[in-house]
Amino acid sequence: MSRRIRQQNGLDIPPKISVEVSAACTRRCPWCPQHDHTRMQELMPLEVIEKIARELAAVGFDGTFGLHLFNEPLADARLEDIVRRVKAILPKAAVYFHTNGDLLTVERVRGLLAAGLDHMTVNHYDGQSQERFSALWGQLSDDERARVRDRKFRHHHIYNRAGLVATKRQVPLQRQCRRIRQMCVNYRGDVVLCCNDFLGQVSVGNVRDKGVVELFNDPVLKRYRELLQGGKRAGLKMCDRCDLFG
Numbered sequence: 001m002s003r004r005i006r007q008q009n010g011l012d013i014p015p016k017i018s019v020e021v022s023a024a025c026t027r028r029c030p031w032c033p034q035h036d037h038t039r040m041q042e043l044m045p046l047e048v049i050e051k052i053a054r055e056l057a058a059v060g061f062d063g064t065f066g067l068h069l070f071n072e073p074l075a076d077a078r079l080e081d082i083v084r085r086v087k088a089i090l091p092k093a094a095v096y097f098h099t100n101g102d103l104l105t106v107e108r109v110r111g112l113l114a115a116g117l118d119h120m121t122v123n124h125y126d127g128q129s130q131e132r133f134s135a136l137w138g139q140l141s142d143d144e145r146a147r148v149r150d151r152k153f154r155h156h157h158i159y160n161r162a163g164l165v166a167t168k169r170q171v172p173l174q175r176q177c178r179r180i181r182q183m184c185v186n187y188r189g190d191v192v193l194c195c196n197d198f199l200g201q202v203s204v205g206n207v208r209d210k211g212v213v214e215l216f217n218d219p220v221l222k223r224y225r226e227l228l229q230g231g232k233r234a235g236l237k238m239c240d241r242c243d244l245f246g
Helices: 046-057 079-089 106-115 127-137 212-216 219-229
Strands: 006-008 011-013 016-019 064-066 094-099 119-124 148-152 182-185 190-192 203-206
Touching: 011 212, 016 046, 046 079, 046 212, 079 094, 079 106, 119 127, 127 148, 182 212
Parallel strands: 016 064, 016 182, 064 094, 094 119, 119 148
Antiparallel strands: 006 011, 182 190, 190 203
């Protein structure tokens, strides 16, 4: 993530946020904690999503607003409405999500783009996914294609999700990690350490009870950001077991 954290009134403002709008996923990939850990199929209430967006709007947020974490966004029938609401509150933000593409159709693409989605990225986990996407791609206009990205999943890039998935790399790494600059809110509203904190092992509070900017400035998260900026992972809960290159 290249964008630097800016400050307002002495407080850090997240340059990027991922909001897990639901817990649903259509797959149980072996390299994802969803494979081994059952979750309640809950939806984040619309009023909670809007609260997050309004509080970010109050500090002039113009970064990226993701609608994913460990979920499959397209499994949420409310997705077009969510995009519309977030974009209305945060017109300068880039609203986007990553998807496995299982539920993607031309109609869904067009509905989401019309709602204000800036872009989506379709991750190809297998050949079947690529075939479906190729058929869809042929039906899109040039303007639509500019906002629908895709990428092939590289299995040698699998990382251990802070110890929840087995890999052969030795930890702790002595490398900087920039993922901590991204604020992550799981489907329950808990602000967790990062995009690897599937179980919420390092949570600093819930957006239903506290302000978004207040939570991003929690002393625990600020300490993680400072230490990880210098590549100091040893001694940090979760980070000392994480093999993500950052």
